[in-house]
Structures are given as structure tokens and as C-alpha cells.
Amino acid sequence: xxxxxxxxxxxxxxxxxxxxxxxxxxxxxxxxxxxxxxxxxxxxxxxxxxxxxxxxxxxxxxxxxxxxxxxxxxxxxxxxxxxxxxxxxxxxxxxxxxxxxxxxxxxxxxxxxxxxxxxxxxxxxxxxxxxxxxxxxxxxxxxxx
Amino acid sequence: xxxxxxxxxxxxxxxxxxxxxxxxxxxxxxxxxxxxxxxxxxxxxxxxxxxxxxxxxxxxxxxxxxxxxxxxxxxxxxxxxxxxxxxxxxxxxxxxxxxxxxxxxxxxxxxxxxxxxxxxxxxxxxxxxxxxxxxxxxxxxxxxxxxxxxxxxxxxxxxxxxxxxxxxxxxxxxxxxxxxxxxxxxxxxxxxxxxxxxxxxxxxxxxxxxxxxxxxxxxxxxxxxxxxxxxxxxxxxxxxxxxxxxxxxxxxxxxxxxxxxxxxxxxxxxxxxxxxxxxxxxxxxxxxxxxxxxxxxxxxxxxxxxxxxxxxxxxxxxxxxxxxxxxxxxxxxxxxxxxxxxxxxxxxxxxxxxxxxxxxxxxxxxxxxxxxxxxxxxxxxxxxxxxxxxxxxxxxxxxxxxxxxxxxxxxxxxxxxxxxxxxxxxxxxxxxxxxxxxxxxxxxxxxxxxxxxxxxxxxxxxxxxxxxxxxxxxxxxxxxxxxxxxxxxxxxxxxxxxxxxxxxxxxxxxxxxxxxxxxxxxxxxxxxxxxxxxxxxxxxxxxxx
Numbered sequence: 001x002x003x004x005x006x007x008x009x010x011x012x013x014x015x016x017x018x019x020x021x022x023x024x025x026x027x028x029x030x031x032x033x034x035x036x037x038x039x040x041x042x043x044x045x046x047x048x049x050x051x052x053x054x055x056x057x058x059x060x061x062x063x064x065x066x067x068x069x070x071x072x073x074x075x076x077x078x079x080x081x082x083x084x085x086x087x088x089x090x091x092x093x094x095x096x097x098x099x100x101x102x103x104x105x106x107x108x109x110x111x112x113x114x115x116x117x118x119x120x121x122x123x124x125x126x127x128x129x130x131x132x133x134x135x136x137x138x139x140x141x142x143x144x145x
Numbered sequence: 146x147x148x149x150x151x152x153x154x155x156x157x158x159x160x161x162x163x164x165x166x167x168x169x170x171x172x173x174x175x176x177x178x179x180x181x182x183x184x185x186x187x188x189x190x191x192x193x194x195x196x197x198x199x200x201x202x203x204x205x206x207x208x209x210x211x212x213x214x215x216x217x218x219x220x221x222x223x224x225x226x227x228x229x230x231x232x233x234x235x236x237x238x239x240x241x242x243x244x245x246x247x248x249x250x251x252x253x254x255x256x257x258x259x260x261x262x263x264x265x266x267x268x269x270x271x272x273x274x275x276x277x278x279x280x281x282x283x284x285x286x287x288x289x290x291x292x293x294x295x296x297x298x299x300x301x302x303x304x305x306x307x308x309x310x311x312x313x314x315x316x317x318x319x320x321x322x323x324x325x326x327x328x329x330x331x332x333x334x335x336x337x338x339x340x341x342x343x344x345x346x347x348x349x350x351x352x353x354x355x356x357x358x359x360x361x362x363x364x365x366x367x368x369x370x371x372x373x374x375x376x377x378x379x380x381x382x383x384x385x386x387x388x389x390x391x392x393x394x395x396x397x398x399x400x401x402x403x404x405x406x407x408x409x410x411x412x413x414x415x416x417x418x419x420x421x422x423x424x425x426x427x428x429x430x431x432x433x434x435x436x437x438x439x440x441x442x443x444x445x446x447x448x449x450x451x452x453x454x455x456x457x458x459x460x461x462x463x464x465x466x467x468x469x470x471x472x473x474x475x476x477x478x479x480x481x482x483x484x485x486x487x488x489x490x491x492x493x494x495x496x497x498x499x500x501x502x503x504x505x506x507x508x509x510x511x512x513x514x515x516x517x518x519x520x521x522x523x524x525x526x527x528x529x530x531x532x533x534x535x536x537x538x539x540x541x542x543x544x545x546x547x548x549x550x551x552x553x554x555x556x557x558x559x560x561x562x563x564x565x566x567x568x569x570x571x572x573x574x575x576x577x578x579x580x581x582x583x584x585x586x587x588x589x590x591x592x593x594x595x596x597x598x599x600x601x602x603x604x605x606x607x608x609x610x611x612x613x614x615x616x617x618x619x620x621x622x623x624x625x626x627x628x629x630x631x632x633x634x635x636x637x638x639x640x641x642x643x644x645x646x647x648x649x650x651x652x653x654x655x656x657x658x659x660x661x662x663x664x665x666x667x668x669x670x671x672x673x674x675x676x677x678x679x680x681x682x683x684x685x686x687x688x689x690x
Contacts, residue, residue, distance in 0.1 A: 014485035021492060068477065097480040102531065118480075119488040 003030035007060040009041040009077065010034065010095065011069050019064070019095075019120040026122045033060065038072025041065070042080055045087060059090055062132065064120065065112075066095045067103050075103070075110060082111040091132045095120065223247070236263055237312040238283070252317065263315070269297045275304045275317075282306030283313045292320060301325070347421075347439045350428050355379045355392050358434060366611070367441065368413060387411050391423065395435060398425050408446070410628060410671070411439060417609075417618070417679060418628075418671035420446045447667055469530035476527045483523070486516035518650070522638065525652030528583075529637055532659045537577045544617060545572040547582050548606055551589045564593065567605040572617065576664055576684050584660040587653035588619045588680050594647055595678065596623030614683050622677040631670055657682075 006028070010016045016034060023032060035041035041063075043049035047056040063081070067074035074094065081087045094107040094115040104115050114128040176184045223246060232248040242249075245258045245266075258266040263279075270276050273296060278289040286308040295302035301324040305316040341348065347367040349360035357374040364374065368382065380388040390409040398405045404426035413419040421439040428434040490513040494506070501509065545568045552566050574581075589604065596602035605620045626641045633639040635658040640651040654670070657680070661668040665685030672678040 012481050012484075014488065015481065018484065018488035018492070097477055097484070102535075119484045 004028075005031040005033065005060045007041065007044065007063045008032055008034045009036075009038070009063065009065045009069065009074065011036050011066065015066070015095075015118055015120075019118075022120055022122050023125065026125075028122075028125065036070075038069045038074060038077040041069075041077050042072065045081065045090075046084070056086055059087065062091045062093060062129065064093050064095055064116070066118075067107070068097075075106060078107060078110045078112060093128045093132070232317045234258070234263070234266075234315050235309070235312065236283075236315065239312075240264065240283075242266055243311070249317075269295065270304075275302070278304055279306045279313065279315060282308055292324065348437065349374065350434050350436050351379060353433045353435075355388065357382070364439075367419075367439065368411070384412050391425070391437065395425055398427060398435070399433075402427060408442065409439075414609075417681070419443055420669075443669055444667065447669060465533060469533040472526050472530040473534070476523045476530070479523050480520065483516050483520050487513055487520070490516065521650045522652075525637065525650050525656075528656055529652060529659060532580065532583065532656050532663070535577075535580065537663060538579070539575055539577055541573055542576045542578045542581050543571050543573055544576075544581060544585060545569045545606065547578075547585050548589060548619075551582075551586050552593075552604070555589065555593050562597070563600070563602070564596065565601070565603040567603065567607075569606060569608065572606070572608060574615075574617075574684055577660075580660045580663065584657045584682075585619075587657050591653055591680075592619060592621035592623065592678070594623075594649065595625070595642075596621045597647075598624060609681070616681050616683045618679055618681045620677060620679040625672040625674045625676050625678050627674050628672060631672065634670060635668070654680075 008019060020032060035044050043051045047054040065074045065077060078092060081090055081092060091113045094112045095118050096104055096115055097118055114131045116124045116128050232252045233246045234242050234249045235244040237243050240263050242258045242261050242263055250258055253266040255266060264271055274291045274293045278291040282289040289306045292303045300319050301321040303318050303320040307314040342362040345363050347364040349364050350358045352358055356376060356378050360374045374382055379391050394405055404424055406422060406424050409421055409423045410418050411421050419441055420443045422442045424438040426436045428436045490509055494509055548568050592604045599622060603622045607618045609616045609618055630641055635654050637655040638651045658668050661682045666683040668682040670680050
């Protein structure tokens with residue numbers, strides 16, 4: 001696992017495709033995993049359900065988390081991430097449809113590290129990862145660790 | 146023809162005289178011719194006697210005639226002075242009464258005061274202003290006049306002393322009715338003046354040339370400032386548009402003689418406009434003058450405009466809340482398809498841009514722009530709904546500091562622009578800091594935006610406490626707008642300028658109004674095309690710190 005990895009939690013196919021396109025275009029992350037609802041995201045992170053057996057220690061470098069998700073909302077996912085010892089420090093960037101959303105404030109209270117207004121553009125993403133201190137994600141095929 | 150008695154007597158006397166003359170003249174002539182000396186002597190004696198008798202008769206007739214005329218004159222004088230309400234007397238230089246009319250006698254209480262000293266006839270005058278006046282007229286030979294209470298009579302008395310060659314003519318009359326009427330009039334005028342001084346309404350009177358003849362204290366408070374309006378023209382005081390608003394419709398008042406009432410916008414201070422109910426009515430006929438009363442109705446207009454647009458807000462509060470929640474939810478859902486529109490338009494342009502010809506590229510641009518615009522509309526709706534739903538957290542806020550921050554941000558984003566910003570040092574109010582930041586942000590954005598065409602752009606924030614309530618004014622010298630359309634401005638998505646001219650979706654003022662309303666304040670706007678715009682707002686319980 002010498003490569004960067006990113007978890008995108010997004011239920012809207014258009015948003016997913018646009019985000020993936022933007023990130024890939026700039027060679028962000030070697031691996032992008034997509035979860036399409038909150039439950040799937042948690043299953044992936046904690047090696048449960050459909051991801052039974054996955055090593056929870058193998059965490060993504062950053063999670064891009066949409067807030068409006070089926071089954072389990074983004075805020076609930078965030079809560080769970082921050083509640084778990086293993087994922088407490090995992091960088092989470094919240095995706096929002098409005099920069100004036102009160103959900104942003106709630107997200108920060110729950111421990112989000114940053115937010116990006118959708119659609120995810122490269123410039124916004126760069127700014128977010130800079131804030132997170134994970135610049136290397138921006139450097140193509142940079143060695144990890 | 147009837148013969149008069151006098152004619153008969155004259156004819157008879159002539160007849161007797163003629164016959165006597167004929168009979169005696171020949172006789173006398175014969176005797177003279179005869180040369181009788183005794184007869185000549187007798188003739189001489191008779192001639193002397195005849196002369197004495199004739200002259201006696203002439204003197205008697207003359208004196209009788211003179212007496213008759215003199216009495217007639219005195220009677221006429223008396224009639225004249227009796228018919229006046231004045232008491233009148235003529236005094237000689239020794240203060241003796243030489244003539245007194247009946248009123249003078251009546252005043253003195255004596256049947257006839259002629260021959261008495263005036264001080265005996267009128268003892269109550271001694272030692273009063275009247276005596277002083279009379280003595281002055283007599284000694285210094287000029288007319289004097291004094292009005293005072295007459296001691297012992299309980300009346301107001303007017304006395305006049307007029308020097309005449311033989312001494313002094315004195316006139317006197319009871320002027321109690323006039324004095325009391327005058328005092329009542331003066332008191333009424335004073336009462337009226339005080340009433341007007343303390344009446345909050347602005348009132349003034351102009352002549353027929355629209356020049357102010359009089360203005361109430363209320364006028365001074367509302368419009369005056371330090372300027373004395375008397376003698377100035379309405380054009381001078383209210384500007385061209387104010388003059389027209391006040392004066393044009395006066396033609397109707399002139400024609401009908403009836404008062405006319407209308408709502409008008411009038412200049413209240415530098416760059417400030419107020420809304421007034423103006424009454425116009427005729428005051429004087431000749432020369433004509435016109436009365437004006439202006440009542441501030443900004444509050445009512447705001448309330449009415451509000452009622453017209455949103456209905457009863459108290460009753461609609463719950464409905465509004467539900468609306469806001471719905472708008473919030475819908476807005477979020479509307480965004481997703483929009484993102485697809487913008488995102489894939491961009492992707493199409495970036496990856497397949499070469500495949501499009503000029504028209505194709507332009508169409509794609511249209512799709513993208515439309516989606517972006519819709520996104521901004523949704524942002525506006527969201528903002529409006531959030532402002533309605535957010536809980537109020539009232540605390541001390543420095544509006545001047547908020548404004549300064551915002552201006553600094555705008556200046557950073559537009560390094561080329563030069564805008565003079567005139568803010569107070571500090572403007573402390575009790576309000577919700579977040580909401581006030583938002584409201585001021587919109588107002589300053591507007592001022593910044595609409596003054597962008599000017600090289601000498603200026604944004605001013607000031608405080609006005611003239612209404613007894615603290616109001617904040619934010620002015621710019623930008624393009625302004627026609628106040629005829631002002632009513633729509635506070636409703637969401639209303640714009641008075643084309644998008645090509647000025648960017649924006651028209652949500653700012655709607656948001657501002659909601660924020661101000663939530664603080665139980667009022668907001669109004671005033672503008673002149675080409676001159677600039679002023680937004681004035683109050684906050685419930687705002688204080689100046």
C-alpha cells in the first residue's frame with residue numbers, strides 16, 4: 001500500500017461522476033473508493049457488512065463525505081467516525097450543496113476537518129487538503145510514508 | 146301765484162313811503178323856497194332824529210342776526226360732540242373748563258362743569274398718567290395720548306390732550322371693550338402659537354409666489370435644521386421635485402377652494418427623503434396665501450406595503466415558518482440536478498469543446514450560465530429562509546466595525562476601485578451579530594455595486610436620532626433609481642436594473658428587511674435617479690453607544 005487512497009461517500013451519480021472526473025483529471029489519489037450511502041461508508045471503514053473482513057487499520061488518507069445520504073446521513077457517519085478510537089483522527093471533508101449551509105456548522109461541531117462546496121473542483125479540493133496538511137495527495141504518485 | 150307776506154309788507158311800506166314822499170316833498174320844497182328860517186331849523190332837528198332811529202334799527206338787526214348764528218354754531222358743535230362717544234372739553238391755560246360736551250358732564254357727575262377747574266371736575270384723574278399726559282400736552286404743546294385703567298371706575302380709559310391756541314382740548318373715552326377684545330385676541334394668538342410650537346406636525350404658510358410666510362416649530366424639527374424658512378421659496382427648501390410635489394396640485398385648491406391631501410416624498414435633510422401626507426388649503430383671500438401641513442407617514446407606508454405583500458405577519462408567522470422549512474428542503478434538492486447541468490456542461494466543454502462550432506459552444510455556454518443563475522436564485526431563497534428561521538442571539542454589536550470589515554473585503558476583491566468610505570468610529574447596538582453582519586453585507590454590497598460607475602464613489606454610514614428613535618443610514622452616490630418602483634424592492638427577486646448593467650438576483654433587500662423585521666425595526670429606502678440611494682433602518686430597542 002504505497003499509494004494514497006480516498007473514500008468518496010456520495011449517493012448522487014452525477015455528483016459522483018463529476019467529482020471522480022475532477023480528481024482523476026488532476027491525478028489525485030491513486031485509489032478512490034466510492035460508497036453510495038452512510039451504511040456502506042461505515043461498513044467499508046470498519047470492515048463490516050459487505051466489507052466484512054477488510055482490515056479497518058487500512059484507512060483512507062481522506063474521506064469526502066456528502067451529508068444527504070440514504071439510510072444513514074453524513075452527519076451520523078461523521079459522528080461514528082469521531083466516536084471510534086480507530087478513526088478519531090481520520091481527515092473528513094464534508095461535501096455540501098451550499099456554502100451557507102447550517103449543516104457546515106454542525107459538521108464542524110461533530111469534528112469535520114473542512115468542507116467543499118459541490119461540485120467538487122480541483123481548486124477547492126486543493127485548498128481543503130492544504131488545510132488538512134495532506135498536500136502530498138496533490139503530488140502525483142508521491143511516495144507515502 | 147300766492148303773494149308772500151313779506152312781499153305784501155314791502156309793497157305796502159313802499160306805497161305809504163311813496164305817497165308820503167310825493168305829498169311832503171312838494172310841501173317841503175315850497176316851504177324852503179318861501180325861505181322860512183323856523184321851518185329849516187325844524188327840518189334839521191328831524192333829520193338828526195331820523196339818523197339815530199335808523200342806525201339804532203341797523204345795529205339791532207345786526208346783533209340779533211349775529212346772536213342767532215352764534216347759538217346755531219354752539220348748538221351744532223354740541224350736536225357733533227354729543228354724537229361722538231368721546232367726552233370733550235376745552236380748557237384755557239389756567240385749566241378752567243371753557244366748554245364741555247354732555248359726555249364730559251356725564252363723566253364728571255356734575256350738571257355743568259363749564260367754569261370749573263378740570264381737576265375739580267375730574268378729581269379721579271389727579272395723580273394718574275392722565276394728569277401727566279394733559280400737563281405734558283399743555284406745557285410742551287404736543288398731542289399726548291394715554292390708555293390706562295381709570296381709578297375708581299374699573300374701566301379702561303383713553304385720554305388725548307391736544308394743544309389749541311386758547312389752551313388744551315381734551316378727549317376721553319371708555320375703551321374697555323376694545324382693550325378687553327385686544328387682550329383676548331392677544332391671548333388667543335399666544336395660545337394658538339404655543340399650540341403650534343408644540344404640535345409635532347410640520348406646518349407652514351406660503352404666499353402666492355411659493356415663498357414661506359410662516360413655519361411652525363414642527364416644520365423646523367422635521368425639515369428645518371438650522372435654516373429659517375421664512376422668506377425662502379419652496380424650491381429653495383425642498384428642491385425641484387419637492388416644489389413640484391407641493392405646488393403643482395395647488396392649482397386644484399385654487400380652483401375649488403377646497404383642501405387637498407396627497408402622499409408625497411419630501412426632502413428632509415441632505416440626501417434624505419421622507420414620506421408625508423401633505424394637506425394644502427387656502428389661508429388668506431387677498432393677497433392669497435396657502436397653508437401646508439405635512440405628516441410623516443413612513444411608518445404607515447411601510448406597514449401598508451408590508452400588509453399588502455405578506456398579509457398579517459403575526460397571523461402568517463407559522464405559515465412563514467413552514468414555507469421557510471419547505472424552501473430550505475426544496476432548495477437542497479434543486480441543487481443536485483443543477484450541479485449535473487453545470488458540471489457536465491463544463492466537462493463537455495473541456496473534453497469535447499473542439500467538436501463544437503461557434504454556435505455549439507455558445508449554446509453550451511447558455512446552458513451553463515442558466516444553471517449558474519438558477520443556483521444563485523436558490524442561494525438567495527436559502528438565505529432568506531435561513532434568516533427567517535435562525536434563532537436571534539441579541540448582544541452588543543458594533544455596526545461600524547462590521548461595515549469596515551465588509552468594505553475591506555470588497556476592496557481586497559476589487560483592488561482597482563477607489564471608494565471613499567465614511568463610517569462612524571463606532572456604532573454600538575443590541576442586535577444579532579450574525580444577522581447584522583449579513584444585513585450590512587447586503588447593503589454595502591449594493592452601495593458598492595451601484596456606485597461602481599463613479600470615479601468619486603462614496604459610501605456613508607451615519608446615525609439619525611431626530612425621530613426620537615435611533616436610525617442608521619447607509620448612503621451611496623451611485624446610479625439610484627426611480628422611487629416610483631421602490632415598493633417592489635423589498636420583495637424577493639425584484640431588480641430595478643438589467644443583469645447586463647448590474648449583477649445580482651435581487652435577494653439582498655428582501656434579506657435585509659427580514660433581518661430588520663426580526664429585530665422589530667423598520668427599513669426604508671430612498672433614492673434619486675443618478676444621485677444615489679439611502680437605506681435607513683431602525684432596530685427595536687437600538688441604543689447609541
